[in-house]
Amino acid sequence: METLPTSIRYVRTEESPTMAPPVATGGVTGWLKVNLFATPRDTVLTILTLLLLLWMVPPIIDWAFISAVWTGDGREDCIGPGTGACWAFVEAKFGQFIYGRYPIEERWRVDLSGLLLILGLVPIAIPSVPYKRENALYLLVVFPVLAFILLTGQFGLEPVETPLWGGLLVTLVVAIVGIVVSFPLGILLALGRRSEMPIVRMFSVIFIEFWRGVPLITVLFMSSVMLPLFLPDGVTFDKLLRALIGVALFSSAYMAEVIRGGLQAIPKGQYEAANAMALTFWQGTRLVIMPQALKLVIPGIVNTFIGLFKDTSLVLIIGLFDLLGIVQQNMNDPNWISPATPATGFVFAAFVFFIFCFGMSRYSAYMERRLDTGHKR
Structure with missing residues (x-):
């Protein structure tokens, strides 16, 4: 086998510096792309899921926490317009x-x-x-x-x-x-x-x-x-x-x-x-x-x-x-x-x-x- 001339041979004497991962696969952006927007189908499903959560979660939070009655002595405290959980x-x-x-x-x-x-x-x-x-x-x-x-x-x-x-x-x-x-x-x-x-x-x-x-x-x-x-x-x-x-x-x-x-x-x-x-x-x-x-x-x-x-x-x-x-x-x-x-x-x-x-x-x-x-x- 032909040996390379000494003038063009190169031997690394130290480790190469660690490089940051590509933006497309590292960090929050990379995680979102890999797990939620990898394909057009995944993108559509992710968007539909987000819309469903936006439709369901706010009313549940309002009923369970914001409009809920936390203290009271009887049914009168839990009756009223817009009253949530009792x-x-x-x-x-x-x-x-x-x-x-x-x-x-x-x-x-x-x-x-x-x-x-x-x-x-x-x-x-x-x-x-x-x-x-x-x-x-x-x-x-x-x-x-x-x-x-x-x-x-x-x-x-x-x-x-x-x-x-x-x-x-x-x-x-x-x-x-x-x-x-x-x-x-x-x-x-x-x-x-x-x-x-x-x-x-x-x-x-x-x-x-x-x-x-x-x-x-x-x-x-x-x-x-x-x-x-x-x-x-x-x-x-x-x-x-x-x-x-x-x-x-x-x-x-x-x-x-x-x-x-x-x-x-x-x-x-x-x-x-x-x-x-x-x-x-x-x-x-x-x-x-x-x-x-x-x-x-x-x-x-x-x-x-x-x-x-x-x-x-x-x-x-x-x-x-x-x-x-x-x-x-x-x-x-x-x-x-x-x-x-x-x-x-x-x-x-x-x-x-x-x-x-x-x-x-x-x-x-x-x-x-x-x-x-x-x-x-």
Whole structure:
């Protein structure tokens, strides 16, 4: 190969200075061009979206903030031309929205139960905090006992019957119990449906298909109205307990199918590797198969949890007033009946549901990123 003459050869002895990105791709202008105005179609969609927002957002802001009534003693303060949201109604009924008809002087027990729950959830949700096994033991064994004692009234505390419970308290109790019970039960049902033992597989299939084939409203109605008819005389169950059992069994069927999808996505080689290591079925499932399967179906699991949390509003059909039910009940208060009261109450309930569901969604996305050990192309 011909060698270049020394007079025209050049060797750089220092790094070239860093240059600013082109105006067309850097800064705010570049971001707008790439994300909003990259093609004529994107430009048209962006303009239509901006026009839609200009049409919708100003009236919403005016109704929710500018023309809203923030303080008041009754419906007269929320009636008038151009009156927006009646946040005074939410302020006056906030205690019932959270606690239902739980006695005011005993509401500290609900607050303490919530604090104990947070003290267990935060350490187990942060990966860097140690003692996960102890935290799980506290949440699954110690906390339920303490919460039961505090909420129902045991060991000298004033008894509070479950018909007095309501609002966000009932929503969280039904959702948390349903989530905690349906997850392990769903794992067992998923494993049972893939079992090679005919009786176990048949039982799992019948259980899953039965509970997936009936609406949750029917389950709640049957547990509240029909179940007592089949019990011996003098034997009864608390209405809230019946709802908890129905919701947990209903949700476990859906959870089982989500987890079964993760099990089917595991390559056969992983099962063979567990067998090659002389692991028993349960050891291989616990140490090799299930961690991979659960990681694959995190979105489906959290989606089931979110659906369960929102479905708690259906307990109203059996006379349990959850957050949405207690909001609807207070809308009929003669002292607060006004055109703005229903919309304000529903917006408040929707906001509370959104906070919890959005939090679960964001945490699941964080766990997906943290557990993503695959090789990206």
